[in-house]
Amino acid sequence: MNKKCDIIKDLLPLYAENMCSSDSRQMVAEHIAECESCRNELKKINTDVAIQADSDVSMFKRIKKRARIEKVVISIVSIVFICTAMFMTVFILSNTTNSMNYEKYNMEKYVKVEEDADGKLWLCTYDQASSYDFAYPTVWDSDGNEIGDEAFNNDEKDCYGVTLYRFRINDIFKVVVPSQEKRTPLLNTNKTNIQSVVYYDAKTGEKHTLWERG
Ligand SMILES: [Zn+2]
Structure with missing residues (x-):
């Protein structure tokens, strides 16, 4: 190189x-x-x-x-x-609920409590009030203390409350079944100590009388 x-x-x-x-x-x-x-x-x-x-x-x-x-x-x-x-x-x-508002769903018009000949109480709902997903009871004694719905206080004049609930998803999408009627037994046995039935809005705590023993 x-x-x-x-x-x-x-x-x-x-x-x-x-x-x-x-x-x-x-x-x-x-x-x-x-x-x-x-x-x-x-x-x-x-x-x-x-x-x-x-x-x-x-x-x-x-x-x-x-x-x-x-x-x-x-x-x-x-x-x-x-x-x-x-x-x-x-x-x-789908798994949480709203208690149906008395005014919003026109409960005054669309919810009735009827007593049949045997003294049994029935919850009758019509129109938009029938769109509930389930009903839940609350029972109060004459002093307004909440008592279990199975443990009726026979010596007291109890007040039976019913709350109708809707799943929030149905509330949001306004699922209603118009003109439908539901008739369900409010109590399976005749409880003469029940003096009144109210619609109880669990959210607001308001009670609205649906039925009183005549
Ligand atoms: Zn070279």
């Missing part, structure tokens, strides 16, 4: 990248035409440049692919989160 080869080899990287002056370029071209060692060196450099370019492209592809995967993961997580939130909301609204 002579001194000229050293100079040419210094120039080869620039030559490979097309970055040297036209004089140097010509000098290198002339030299490699007759020097095998420098020709091989140039081949090696060209291969390295190609590999470098390839790895740049594959790195770019990797970054792009990772960005795409991140996007998909974020989308999936968001969808799962939104679905869970929606499911929880529906679940909560």
Whole structure:
């Protein structure tokens, strides 16, 4: 390897990248035409440049692919989160209740308590008042103390309260069954100590008389 080869080899990287002056370029071209060692060196450099370019492209592809995967993961997580939130909301609204407001549902007009010939009391609801999901009783003694609905106080003149509840989801979507009539026994046995039946709005605590023993 002579001194000229050293100079040419210094120039080869620039030559490979097309970055040297036209004089140097010509000098290198002339030299490699007759020097095998420098020709091989140039081949090696060209291969390295190609590999470098390839790895740049594959790195770019990797970054792009990772960005795409991140996007998909974020989308999936968001969808799962939104679905869970929606499911929880529906679940909560379907499992919590509102006591039906006396005025709002026109209870005065649409709720009646009837006593049949056997002295049994029936709860009769009409129209929008029939849209309740369940009824729940409360019993008070003559002093207004709440007593269990099974534990009627036979010596006292008890007051029987009934509350109609709607699931909140039905309240929000205003599910009503218009013109429907429901007739359910208020009490399964004849309790003569029951002196009055009231509609009890559990939310406001208000009692509205529905029936009084005549
Ligand atoms: Zn050479």
